[in-house]
Amino acid sequence: MFIIKNGIIHIGNGDVLKDWDILIEDGLIKRIEKNIEIENSKTINAKGREVFPGFIDPISNFGCMDSTFSIKDHDEISNPITPDAKIKYAFNPSEIMLEELYKVGITAIGAAPGNKNIIGGQMAAFKTWGSSSKKMLIKEPVALKGAVSNPVKESYGKNQIFPMTRMGIFSKLENYFYEAAKSNEDNIVKRVLNKEIPLVIHVNTSAEIQALLNIVKDYDLHLVICGGYQADRCIEEIIHAKASVIVGEQTYLTAKNYNETDLKKIADIQKEGGLVSFSLTGDYGPEGKVKYLWNAIGFYRAGVDREDVLKMMTINPAKILGLDHILGTIEVGKSADLVIYTNNPIEYYSSRAVYTFIGGEMVYQEGDL
Known part of the structure; x- marks a missing residue:
């Protein structure tokens, strides 16, 4: 049992509470009040410090590819359409623990296949701390993941296998959904077409985005555009399609x-x-955890209100990812996934994470080796 005392609590929905307490018990947020006092509880003095919900990277390859980035177990490139491939079988707890994402406050990820297949497989949500895949798994599947960007052409074109061009990629994707809509088979794409889970497609250019929107316009599904580096050039079309956007990593090659x-x-x-979010993962894989905060600051510097940036995180x-009933805000009854900073990292790069909680367990305290 922990009590976080007198913190500046950012709920995650735009509200901020100053000098309030949070009671953590049995892995959950049990109370959010002023002046909570309970004997024998562990107390953390958060006076003057900023308390946030655990950050969520919604599209991540961490833990799903070898730590040297050489094996790439998250890309099944035997066929450009592999909807039955499940990322949960590529997830390696020891690999993601090496990345220590929790040290910047990332407490959960949407683990995803890579960007080399038109339909790459099924995503799953994991915590970033734990002793086994089973204990770290939050939910699966959370989405069906695909891509229509350059890595697909590069993967198959070098072997002279269809699709080698954007024309081939979109033709194959269009036919895939046409056949799936006609079929009576109960499978993962039916869950997408029934809006049970989203379709997450990695796409970069405005031309690719517009072609993708043209294909899905005939289906009632929840489309999530990830990468989306030219999404700003077709905003009206994205809004009309009621699509979400996950902006890819902004600070390296991309x-x-x-x-x-x-x-x-x-x-x-x-x-x-x-819904708008951002990720550490770009065209060819993820970047280091600190760059997550650089991306957040990038949105803030662009003129986005800090609480709106926090919503994106x-x-x-x-x-x-369909997890908002248990994660994403500091509310009674939700999982106690929290991070405490010296000041707001969206505004100040000099800010330091001093505590991270995942499922009510303190998994990081500043100064820990």
Whole structure:
């Protein structure tokens, strides 16, 4: 049992409570009040410190590819359409623990197949701390993942296998959904077509986004565009399709190719009721955990309100992954996934994480080796 005392609590929905307490018990948030006092509880003085819901990276390859990034167990490139491949079987707890994502406050991820297949497989949500895949698994499947960007052409084109072009990629995707809609077979794509889980597609250019939207317009599904470096060039179409956007990693190689992305314009999709988030993962895999905060600061510098940026790190990805009933905000009854910072890391890069809780367990305290 822990009591976090007198913190500046960012609920995750835009509300902020100053000098309030949080009671953590049995892995859950039990009370959010002022002046909670319980004998024999462990107390953390959070006076002047900022308390956030655990951050969620909604599209991540961490834990699903060898720590040297060489084996790449998350890409089944024997066929460009592999909807039955399940990322949960690629997830390795020891690999993700090496990344220590929890040390910047990332407490959950949407583990995903890579970007080399048109339909790459089924995503799953995992905690970033735990002793086994079973204990870290939150929910699966949370989405069906695919891609229509350059890595698909590179994977199959070098072997002279269809599809080798954007024309081939979109033709195959269009036919896949056409045949799936006609079929009476109960499978994962039917769950997408019934809006039980979202379709997450990695896409970069505005031309790719518009082609994708044209294909899915005839189906009532929840589309999530990830990567989305030119999503700002087709905002109206995205809003009309009621699609969500997960902006890919912004600070490494992708930044050189897509450095004219208007982050403020993409973030404004939230004003129309859309869901916007961002990820550490770019075209060819994930970047280091600290860059997660650089991406958050990037949106803030672009003029996005800090609490709106926080939504992109917490409640929005929770909603995209279908986890908002247990994660994404600091509310009574939700899992006690929390991070405490010296000041707001969305505003100040000098801010330091001092405590991280996952499922009510303190998994990190500043100074721990």
